[in-house]
Amino acid sequence: MSPSPHLNELGEFLKARRSELTPRAVGLPDKAGKRRVAGLRREEVAQLAAISTDYYTRLEQGRLPASAPVLEAVAQALGLDEDQRRYLFGLAGKEADKPRRRARQRVQPQLRRVLEDLAATPAVVMGRRMDILAWNSLAAAMVTDFAAVPEKHRNYVRVLFTDPAMRTLYADWKSVARMAVAQLRMEAAKYPDDPRLTALVGELCVQDGDFRRWWAAHHVATLGVGTKVLDHPVAGRLSLDWDTLTAGTDPDQQLVLWTAEAGSPTYDRLRILASWAADHAISSAS
Structure with missing residues (x-):
């Protein structure tokens, strides 16, 4: 069975948001050595969201539907704003209207x-x-x-x-x-x-x-x-x-x-x- 188009888009969206962040911007140590790609690594996002790297990798690959708590954890890890969060939940077919604490502000x-x-x-x-x-x-x-x-x-x-x-x-x-x-x-x-x-x-x-x-x-x-x-x-x-x-x-x-x-x-x-x-x-x- 091929991945759902919505899940593919969800994965691409997560990749794009991950590429915009740096370890320093999210409070992680920036290990020495040049990165092959811009932004955070998958394992760093998984660490911030308190999920396994394998689980997060499958999310980005469009191979796995995510639960609302996991989406919430990933949204906070990536510092998504309200519009981005609603979009993420919409792609996953989840409800995102319930109140939540605002994401912690990070200085670029x-x-x-x-x-x-x-x-x-x-x-x-x-x-x-x-x-x-x-x-x-x-x-x-x-x-x-x-x-x-x-x-x-x-x-x-x-x-x-x-x-x-x-x-x-x-x-x-x-x-x-x-x-x-x-x-x-x-x-x-x-x-x-x-x-x-x-x-x-x-x-x-x-x-x-x-x-x-x-x-x-x-x-x-x-x-x-x-x-x-x-x-x-x-x-x-x-x-x-x-x-x-x-x-x-x-x-x-x-x-x-x-x-x-x-x-x-x-x-x-x-x-x-x-x-x-x-x-x-x-x-x-x-």
């Missing part, structure tokens, strides 16, 4: 390279709920060591309200925090059923009276452009313009950059901070 390698190349510009990638998804060394030196914050707590608004150092870092912490609450309120409108956002809001409402009052005021704002003044313990006073760029691969990822006019005191102090951060990284590694 190209965007990570941009972050790393911005040696004299602090920058972070902010995702849904204003989670901090990635950052460069200067952003960590300027704001906080994001790597030291547990991933589940690596949220800009949460850091603003729970890290005491933020209240002295920002010259006008209340204005910065109030704006962040308004931006988070906009996120809540986009994702009213997000359990992690609901938990975050509940936690901060209980812990902080300012957050509770500002959240109840229902002010909203979008991530855009603005100016922030910081009193940094190493670099001194920094007056920074910030701007936001939307990632083409995921409109829910924003590249936030802090810059200063060339020749200004802040411009020079950022370079001093960048040099300090580089020296600090070298001494920590040795």
Whole structure:
């Protein structure tokens, strides 16, 4: 019996999506040696989906109909968006309308390279709920060591309200925090059923009276452009313009950059901070 056309298409679809990913993009170690083909290997997708390589291979070859749980695991492993997921389930003749948790956001390698190349510009990638998804060394030196914050707590608004150092870092912490609450309120409108956002809001409402009052005021704002003044313990006073760029691969990822006019005191102090951060990284590694 020849494979079903739908199963053949399902296999081709999986191959295409697999070819677009890299081990680094999905959190796997990139083993040394040049790959014969672009993208993830079949065994890597199988590992991420917690199924056998043989089972996944037969899926790609159109030789095996998959159950809904397996399709769900593969969809999450490949980071499929909602349209791609519905298409996958449709090819398999399965129902895909039931609610599910949104796939974890991943920062594309190209965007990570941009972050790393911005040696004299602090920058972070902010995702849904204003989670901090990635950052460069200067952003960590300027704001906080994001790597030291547990991933589940690596949220800009949460850091603003729970890290005491933020209240002295920002010259006008209340204005910065109030704006962040308004931006988070906009996120809540986009994702009213997000359990992690609901938990975050509940936690901060209980812990902080300012957050509770500002959240109840229902002010909203979008991530855009603005100016922030910081009193940094190493670099001194920094007056920074910030701007936001939307990632083409995921409109829910924003590249936030802090810059200063060339020749200004802040411009020079950022370079001093960048040099300090580089020296600090070298001494920590040795």
